[in-house]
Amino acid sequence: xxxxxxxxIVAAALFCIGTFGVLARRNGVAVLMSVELMLNAVxxxxxxxxxxxxxxxxxxxxxxxxxxxxxxxxxxxxxxIIISVYRNRRSVIPEEADTLRG
Amino acid sequence: xxFLTDPNLQPWLIPVGPLLAFIIITLATNxxxxxxxxxxxxxxxxxxxxxMPIPVATxxxxxxxxxxxxxxxxxxxxxxxxxxFRAIGDHDFGSKIFGNNIPWLATGTSxxxxxxxxxxxxxxxxxxxxxxxxxxxxxxxGYMAADPRQSRFFALISLFAGAMLTLTVSDxxxxxxxxxxxxxxxxxxxxxxxxxxxxxYKAAIKAFTTTRVADVIMLxxxxxxxxxxxxxxxxxxxYDNNGAMLELxxxxxxxxxxxxxxxxxxxxxxxxxxxxxxxxxQFPLHVWLPDAMQGPTPVSAMIHAAAMVSAGIYAIIRMYxxxxxxxxxxxxxxxxxxxxxxxxxxxxxGFTALFAATMAxxxxxxxxxxxxxxxSQLGFMMAALGIGAYVAATFHLITHAFFKAxxxxxxxxxxxAMEHGEHHVHEHAHGDGHGxxxxxxxHANTHEHGAHDHSEVHDAHDHDADHGHAGHAEHGHGxxxxxxxxxxxxxxxMMNMGGLRHKIPVTFYAFMIGGFSLAGFPLITAGFWSxxxxxxxxxxxxxxxxxxxxxxxxxxxxxxxLTAFYTMRQLSLTFFGEARTEEAAHAGLGGPMxxxxxxxxxxxxxxxxxxxxxxxxxxxxxxxxFGSIFSSDGSFFFHLxxxxxxxxxxxxxxxxxxxIFPVLVSFAVALGGLxxxxxxxxxxxxxxxxxxxxxxxxxxxxxxTLARRYYMDDLYTLVFVKPSQAxxxxxxxxxxxxxxxxILHGVARVFTWLGDFIKVLNLWLIDGVSxxxxxxxxxVGGWLRGTQTGxxxxxxxxxxxxTVLIGIVLAVSSGALAAPR
Numbered sequence: 039x040x041x042x043x044x045x046x047i048v049a050a051a052l053f054c055i056g057t058f059g060v061l062a063r064r065n066g067v068a069v070l071m072s073v074e075l076m077l078n079a080v081x082x083x084x085x086x087x088x089x090x091x092x093x094x095x096x097x098x099x100x101x102x103x104x105x106x107x108x109x110x111x112x113x114x115x116x117x118x119i120i121i122s123v124y125r126n127r128r129s130v131i132p133e134e135a136d137t138l139r140g
Numbered sequence: 141x142x143f144l145t146d147p148n149l150q151p152w153l154i155p156v157g158p159l160l161a162f163i164i165i166t167l168a169t170n171x172x173x174x175x176x177x178x179x180x181x182x183x184x185x186x187x188x189x190x191x192m193p194i195p196v197a198t199x200x201x202x203x204x205x206x207x208x209x210x211x212x213x214x215x216x217x218x219x220x221x222x223x224x225f226r227a228i229g230d231h232d233f234g235s236k237i238f239g240n241n242i243p244w245l246a247t248g249t250s251x252x253x254x255x256x257x258x259x260x261x262x263x264x265x266x267x268x269x270x271x272x273x274x275x276x277x278x279x280x281x282g283y284m285a286a287d288p289r290q291s292r293f294f295a296l297i298s299l300f301a302g303a304m305l306t307l308t309v310s311d312x313x314x315x316x317x318x319x320x321x322x323x324x325x326x327x328x329x330x331x332x333x334x335x336x337x338x339x340x341y342k343a344a345i346k347a348f349t350t351t352r353v354a355d356v357i358m359l360x361x362x363x364x365x366x367x368x369x370x371x372x373x374x375x376x377x378x379y380d381n382n383g384a385m386l387e388l389x390x391x392x393x394x395x396x397x398x399x400x401x402x403x404x405x406x407x408x409x410x411x412x413x414x415x416x417x418x419x420x421x422q423f424p425l426h427v428w429l430p431d432a433m434q435g436p437t438p439v440s441a442m443i444h445a446a447a448m449v450s451a452g453i454y455a456i457i458r459m460y461x462x463x464x465x466x467x468x469x470x471x472x473x474x475x476x477x478x479x480x481x482x483x484x485x486x487x488x489x490g491f492t493a494l495f496a497a498t499m500a501x502x503x504x505x506x507x508x509x510x511x512x513x514x515x516s517q518l519g520f521m522m523a524a525l526g527i528g529a530y531v532a533a534t535f536h537l538i539t540h541a542f543f544k545a546x547x548x549x550x551x552x553x554x555x556x557a558m559e560h561g562e563h564h565v566h567e568h569a570h571g572d573g574h575g576x577x578x579x580x581x582x583h584a585n586t587h588e589h590g591a592h593d594h595s596e597v598h599d600a601h602d603h604d605a606d607h608g609h610a611g612h613a614e615h616g617h618g619x620x621x622x623x624x625x626x627x628x629x630x631x632x633x634m635m636n637m638g639g640l641r642h643k644i645p646v647t648f649y650a651f652m653i654g655g656f657s658l659a660g661f662p663l664i665t666a667g668f669w670s671x672x673x674x675x676x677x678x679x680x681x682x683x684x685x686x687x688x689x690x691x692x693x694x695x696x697x698x699x700x701x702l703t704a705f706y707t708m709r710q711l712s713l714t715f716f717g718e719a720r721t722e723e724a725a726h727a728g729l730g731g732p733m734x735x736x737x738x739x740x741x742x743x744x745x746x747x748x749x750x751x752x753x754x755x756x757x758x759x760x761x762x763x764x765x766f767g768s769i770f771s772s773d774g775s776f777f778f779h780l781x782x783x784x785x786x787x788x789x790x791x792x793x794x795x796x797x798x799x800i801f802p803v804l805v806s807f808a809v810a811l812g813g814l815x816x817x818x819x820x821x822x823x824x825x826x827x828x829x830x831x832x833x834x835x836x837x838x839x840x841x842x843x844x845t846l847a848r849r850y851y852m853d854d855l856y857t858l859v860f861v862k863p864s865q866a867x868x869x870x871x872x873x874x875x876x877x878x879x880x881x882x883i884l885h886g887v888a889r890v891f892t893w894l895g896d897f898i899k900v901l902n903l904w905l906i907d908g909v910s911x912x913x914x915x916x917x918x919x920v921g922g923w924l925r926g927t928q929t930g931x932x933x934x935x936x937x938x939x940x941x942x943t944v945l946i947g948i949v950l951a952v953s954s955g956a957l958a959a960p961r
Contacts, residue, residue: 061937069933132932139930 045086052115066123066130070116077109148240151256151309153219154266155319158273158302161212161645165295165637169204170290172197182288187336192368198289198894204289206281209298211278212736216305217270224263228780235262237375239311250370257375259312260535262779265308265454268538271750272545273301273445275743279549282739283556286437293333297442302327304447308454310710313362313372316455320358320419323448324351331435345711349430356417365462368392368404377813379460389463409463409481413456413488420518421451427853437552440507444514445545453521453537456485457502460530473528478688482526486688489522490695495850497702501709502834502846505632509710513658514544516699520674525690529677535758536674536761537658538777539666542754545745546654551739553647554640554714554727558631561662561727629723633952634713635832636724638825641715642854643727650744655711658752659704660810663766666755671700672806673758679802693802701809708817709834762798811844 050076059072081102087129124130143149177187201853203705226234242257258266280297284290303326307319325348332344367370369385377385385406393405402410416422421429427448433440443449456463463481464473493516500512517540524533630636641648657667675696681689717794719725758777759770770776778795820833833845845851929935 057940061933061940133934136930139928 042086042090045082049079049082049086052076052082064131066120066132067117069132070113070120073116074109074113077105077112081105092117146225147238149237150219150223151258151648152240153596154216154256154270154309155302155305156220157215158209158298158300158305159212161208162299162302164208165205165298169201169208169819170197170291170295171201172288180288182334182336185334185337185340194288194821195290201291202285204543205294209294210274210277212298213274214299216301219271220266220305221644224259224267227258227260227263235783237307239375240444241311241373251372252314252366252371253312254315255373256309256310258309259375260782261457262308262454264534264538264777264780265450266305266864268452268541268596269301269304269308269446272541272747273304273442275747276438276441276549277301277444278739279441279461280436283438283552284436284735289333291927293330293436296326296333297438300330300439300442300447305450307451311374312696313374313459315366316458319361320415320451320455321355323451324348324355324419325679326350327432327435327439327443327448330439330669333435333439337433337434340434343428343434347428347432347533348791350425351418354415354425358415358418359409360734361408361415364404364411365389365408368408368441372951374458378459381462383957388466389462392658403465405462405465406480409459409465409479410695411482412459413481415465415524416452416456417488418452419455420449421515422488422519422522423495424852426492426515427564427849427856428497429515430508430849433505433507433511437507437548437555440511441545441552444511444548445541448552449514450537452540453518453525453533456522456525457534457537460525463525464528473526473686473688475684477732477856478526482528484526484687485522486526486692487687489519489524489526490692491519492507492516493519493523493699494702495519496696497699497706499846500706501531501702502838504634504832504847505630505708506554506634506637506710506714509550509606509706510544510547513547513660513703513706516703517544517658518698520671523696524674524677527678527681527686527689527692529674531778532673532677535777536670536783539670539751539758543654543657543665543667543751546650546744547658549740550647550651550654550744553644553744554637554651555631556736556740557640557647557727558637558723561632561725562629564726565722619798628719631723634710635826636721637714637719637727638721639715639719640724640726646741646744650741651749652711653716653748653751658756658796659707659814660700660806661814662807662810664752666751666753668806668810669755669758672695672803673760673796675700675802675806676760676796676799679799679805680796680808683799688829695807697809701808701813702815704810705817708814709821712817712821712825716822720826720828721829731892734744739936760795760798763803767798803935821941 043056053093056072056075056077056079060069063069063072083100084105088095092098120130123135127135129135143153171611174193175196176191177189177194223238227238229237237257237258237259239255239257240754241253241257243251244254245252250808256456260384280293284293287293300323303319303322304321307316307323310319312315328344328348331347332341335341335344362372365377368389369377371377371385371741377389389405390410392404393400394404396402396407418425429444433441435443465479474693478486483663496512496515496519500509503512512922517536520534521536521540524530528778651666657664660668660671662668675693678689678693678696719727737762756766756770759766760775760778761767774797832843838846848854873959
């Protein structure tokens, strides 16, 4: 059986890719997608720890389910913001939406 | 409280009409619209307004104010006459009077009541005053028809009438004083009605300040009277309790001059008489009255006849028992016992009567002659009061009011006619090519038809050099006159008149009746009967060897002679002979059938009637023939006034028995004066440019002295006006600008310094602190704002870094990174 740390490495790698995407991508949609990657990395961790450490309980799956819902909501709100920004500024690049710059 | 049926309440209604009219006109109907000043004239004076828009009474406002004013005075007339006739018909009248009073001033436990009453004394005035005032109102309709401030005039003259009626019906001295003072105010406002003229506003101030001097002293008298008696009610002081109050006054030594034998009554009397000397223009406070001609002529009639000066005499007649007194102070002028107030009146009155008559002789201004004759006639009344002939004084007050109102209005009509002539002459001057100015078209319009524009109302030009011809000098047409006849035309100068009897016949006859009444033309004029009665009283005393009576008799007889003389001189110069100027030749009231001449002549006719018949009310019973016709059961007037019951014998009016000597004197002075006047002026009328024959007789210096009023005005200018101007100047320069301004400026400077210091403190400390804090915050903020890039990914990077750091810290602190145990 595949040991637990395999999952953890995959999840960590996925999280790092997501983090990089959030910080480095110019396109707002891509940033949003990277956030989804990070959430999914967390999901993998949750499910893996649940399966290996407390398989008799249901809490790991329940948390993962919650995160799906939150992710869906976040995507919906995020995309709506991006569309709204695009309509106003003809751009989906977060860097250019700098009205709040001090 | 039924004002319409209860005769005790009706006197309240008498002054209400004119006062209400004043309020309504002032608040509601005194509307004016802005009109380019153009040819607007204020009493013959054209102010240098250019063509500035000035308020001019609108037509509906003129009509409404006339009707409201007339309504007010007619209401007064109806109420007063109904009171008077009811009173005459009531045989108990006198012991019983109509009156009502209400509490007014409550001070502590004492209560000052004010109220109204009608008793025999003021019933005589209530007959005369509303009638004379009504005539004056009617006359004013025509006289003021073109004045820009006509509504204002009617408002003020209504107030004047209301004040006079308040004074007349008042039942106490304080209420009387209120009316007295309101009249003073009105005289000020009306004498200065054409305040554009310098001479007019100066005359107004002169009248006001001169009478004020007297009024203050009179107020002292009133206060002292209240202090001694605790009441100011006429009946309580003089008629009730068999004269107990009078005895109290007579037995109390005065607070001032008590050691000179003055009792409270005599001091009060002197104070009140001084008030009257001011109000009734007696020497030495007579100077305001001649200048009061600066007002519109109806106002002169009001002041000289119906209201103001009569009020002064009325106040004395009203308080007469106090002057005669009772107790230790009792006088009995009929038996040669005098008190100080009576002596004062006899001396002042007698002197003023003659003094003013001499001045009247030398006046050339048609109104000035009348003004001095007023002073002189008031002197007659004062003198009569001084010798105890108060019924005669009352009688003369009434008859004088009628003929003097008549004379003033007739002279106003003469002046009006002369101005008409002046317009006419102007017109021709323009036609001949002399004219030049831009007013010419307007004049052409105003002269073509009868209802001429009398904006050129040259009223009241003082001849005194003090005031000079200020009005004329600034008159827009001054140069034209110069071009035309090389002198400034004065429509009031009798030397410019002559021959007017054909031009204005109604005015002539009215003037003649009034003049003859003033002169005391025997038997048929009112003036004869009233003057004769005074002389008869004086003669009676003189025969018994009383000094004051003899003095009064001599002074009044000479004054009466001069009166007849200057009256004839005035009549002759004005109406007889040939016109001495072209203006006089063209004089007229603009035809018989226009509203101006009608409203100006109707009152003359009414008053002319009374100037004759009023005398028959007071014919002595024992006068041959006339006595049996008019006074078969005693003189009507005497009995009426006698009925104001006086509880003391020494005050009761006495009727001098008929004596032929004073009557002959009356005949002689009246006819002699008239004859002399006729000889000098009438038989051979003056030709144009001829000098006054009087100058040759009196000598130029004496004539000049008389014409210049004995230099009294110059004296007063020197003694009172100049010093007060000097004091004012001193106060201005030294006290105001030096001391007061110095203190103020010093205080201001100290505070400026203090302010500067605080300002520095502010800048340095308070501003330092309070500016420093925001400045620091600003700095920090500026520094912090750099972190707010607005770039979301940088924020997230920061979040990541912090998260990692927190993770490391947690890991280290939990020992997870430590070497495994």
